[in-house]
Structures are given as C-alpha cells and as structure tokens.
Amino acid sequence: MTMNKKDITHIFFDLDHTLWDFDKNSALAFETIFKKFEVNIALEQFLSVYEPINLGYWKLYREEKVTKTALRRGRLNDTFSKLNLSYSVTMIDALAEDYINALPLHNHLITGAEDILLYLSQKYTLHIITNGFKEVQGLKLKASGIEHYFETMTNSDEVGVKKPNRLIFDTALQSAGAQCENSIMIGDNYEADVLGAEDIGLRAICYNYHNETIPEHIVQVAHLKEIKELL
Structure with a gap:
C-alpha cells in the first residue's frame, strides 16, 4: 500500500517496541x-x-x-x-x-531502526511521542545513540495524559510547530498510536510488532525497512 507523502514534513515516532527494543x-x-x-x-x-x-x-x-x-x-x-x-x-x-x-x-534497537531513522531524517523532521516514564525515556534515546535524530520529545508524564488522549498529540504538534496535514505518526500500538493519531486527523502507520490483527484499511508494516516504500 502506498500513501501520499508529498505534503509530509514531520514524522512522529513512538519509542518502546517501535524503535527501542523494549x-x-x-x-x-x-x-x-x-x-x-x-x-x-x-x-x-x-x-x-x-x-x-x-x-x-x-x-x-x-x-x-x-x-x-x-x-x-x-x-x-x-x-x-x-x-x-x-x-x-x-x-x-x-x-x-x-x-x-x-x-x-541496555540499549538494543529494533532491527532496522537506525537505518530507517537515517533515511527519514534526510527528508523529514523527526519527533518522539511516548507514554514511557520521563525519567528513563530521554536516557534511552541518548544511550542508544539515536537522540540526535529527533527535534522534540513529548512525554505523557509531562503532558499529564497518555496516548491515545488527544491532548498529548496536540501538545506534540504544537511543540514541533507541525500540523496534522503535514505530519504522520508511526507506532506499534494500534489503540494508543494509530487510533489516537487518527482521532485528531493525523495519519498513521502501524508497525505491527505484535503481529496483531488490525483493520485492513490501516497502513501497516511488519518490518521497519518497509517504511521506505511508503515515505
């Protein structure tokens, strides 16, 4: 499945189970x-x-x-x-x-994570939206060597709500200076990442890490490298 990528300038990533091998x-x-x-x-x-x-x-x-x-x-x-x-x-x-x-x-990354970040960072501005605890998420990014790829990180602890709550996505977009129309969310959790993003009109790609059955109309990949075919 392909998607219209010409208007995308910002990509928001989940961290755990999406990039960082939790x-x-x-x-x-x-x-x-x-x-x-x-x-x-x-x-x-x-x-x-x-x-x-x-x-x-x-x-x-x-x-x-x-x-x-x-x-x-x-x-x-x-x-x-x-x-x-x-x-x-x-x-x-x-x-x-x-x-x-x-x-x-311990900072193992999901297979293909650094490769896809390098690829995407040359074309888009990258960000993190995470429900993980604020005291460790920044450390994970830094210690795993991928912190430099991201312009902003929006954390549920600091916002006061968690994905899929609209507020955390609105806060992330505002912090990034981005709009739904020029952004996309990539994450492993269908409920938190995909439905949460779609609820505010933000497009999403599900990295189906858990090999779950999700609706056919959802854009999904089984491996991070497949994102190159979409973006």
Missing part, C-alpha cells in the same frame, strides 16, 4: 536485578508470565485506571503471585525501582 532490554534488566536481589527463578519462566501482565497494566495505565506506582508494583506482584512467590511491598518497590534504573543500561 522486550530484549527489559529481559536484560530483569536478569541484572534478579542477580542483585537473589530472586531464584528462571528468567524465561518469569518473562512468560510477566509480559502479558505488563501489557495489561499498560492498557489500564493508558486508560488512567491505575497510577504509575500501581503499575510498577502490580505487574511484579501479580507475576510473582502466579509463580507462587511472595515478596514484601518494600522488596517489590526496590525491585521496581532498580528495574527502571537498569532499563536504559
């Missing part, structure tokens, strides 16, 4: 903190339970149904409970804090 980096962060805190469980077993729970909490977080603290605690506590392990709130909070600190120490 799954790989998260696994490495857990490996680090499990050693530190002597959590005696196989990493693969933990992650198989944790990952769907984490996605569920992020959905609740986007919908303003849980706080940041509840997300950080709940996803760990629920996972350990399913694995018949029990830790104090103090221990859970310590694990959660160290996990956040360890995340930006």
